[in-house]
Amino acid sequence: MRLMNYHDIYVQANDGIVTITLNRPQVMNALSPRLIAELRAAIEQIAQDPTARVLIVTGAGKAFSAGADLKALATTASAGRFDPALAAQMEQDGKQIIHTLQTMPKVAIAMVNGACFTGALELLMAFDLMIAADTAQFGDTHCKWGLVPRWGMSQRLPHLVGILKAREMSYTAQAIDAAEAQRIGLINRVVPAEKLVEETYAWAAVIKQNSAQAIAAMKQLYEAGMHTTLREGLNIEEKAQFAIHDSAEQLKNFSKK
Numbered sequence: 001m002r003l004m005n006y007h008d009i010y011v012q013a014n015d016g017i018v019t020i021t022l023n024r025p026q027v028m029n030a031l032s033p034r035l036i037a038e039l040r041a042a043i044e045q046i047a048q049d050p051t052a053r054v055l056i057v058t059g060a061g062k063a064f065s066a067g068a069d070l071k072a073l074a075t076t077a078s079a080g081r082f083d084p085a086l087a088a089q090m091e092q093d094g095k096q097i098i099h100t101l102q103t104m105p106k107v108a109i110a111m112v113n114g115a116c117f118t119g120a121l122e123l124l125m126a127f128d129l130m131i132a133a134d135t136a137q138f139g140d141t142h143c144k145w146g147l148v149p150r151w152g153m154s155q156r157l158p159h160l161v162g163i164l165k166a167r168e169m170s171y172t173a174q175a176i177d178a179a180e181a182q183r184i185g186l187i188n189r190v191v192p193a194e195k196l197v198e199e200t201y202a203w204a205a206v207i208k209q210n211s212a213q214a215i216a217a218m219k220q221l222y223e224a225g226m227h228t229t230l231r232e233g234l235n236i237e238e239k240a241q242f243a244i245h246d247s248a249e250q251l252k253n254f255s256k257k
Contacts, residue, residue: 025061
């Protein structure tokens with residue numbers, strides 16, 4: 001794929017695996033309007049690229065992301081107030097990132113190398129799979145700063161961890177560690193920090209060996225089922241028609257085992 005140059009993110013592609021690194025380590029990769037706009041552009045490009053099979057998103061330095069950069073959103077004339085145009089555009093860009101992550105025919109993996117708070121946690125929940133260093137922390141600090149979520153925290157977090165745990169995380173605004181995040185179903189895996197990159201790319205390599213078209217179909221079915229009842233979801237699966245052209249090659253590989 002033809003990579004674009006960005007200011008606040010860094011994009012690498014290698015043999016079907018594309019990595020986006022949030023690149024504002026001096027502020028714990030806080031989500032500025034520019035970073036979110038760049039992330040949206042990059043993910044939308046990857047979603048349309050037939051050579052891309054797996055997307056990995058991580059953070060530079062010691063954090064995945066500390067969440068929204070409130071200073072970048074504030075007006076210069078009035079401290080503590082957000083620039084309405086910047087805030088509205090960032091809200092829309094963030095929603096589009098989540099939509100693209102959930103609907104693109106690729107597997108999106110969040111490689112959480114450190115702190116993942118608030119707006120970053122909202123983005124995290126849109127990924128297909130999440131793997132974290134054992135030193136990572138997760139938290140929702142909307143209530144700490146007097147904010148209301150706009151990227152789906154209030155709806156997605158209870159679906160993943162249950163309403164009681166979601167309330168606890170939001171009302172206390174306290175962080176949980178990676179082991180607890182895995183225990184409550186917020187993330188898939190926890191690995192030693194020094195093994196995070198190795199384990200993530202090994203995971204991506206395993207996924208890449210499977211049928212890209214079948215994975216895209218499964219992703220679409222899973223996403224549809226998350227927004228309906230079991231009965232309706234079963235009906236969607238029964239009636240679904242997918243053009244999967246790589247079955248013969250996959251079965252050929254199976255016969256070799």
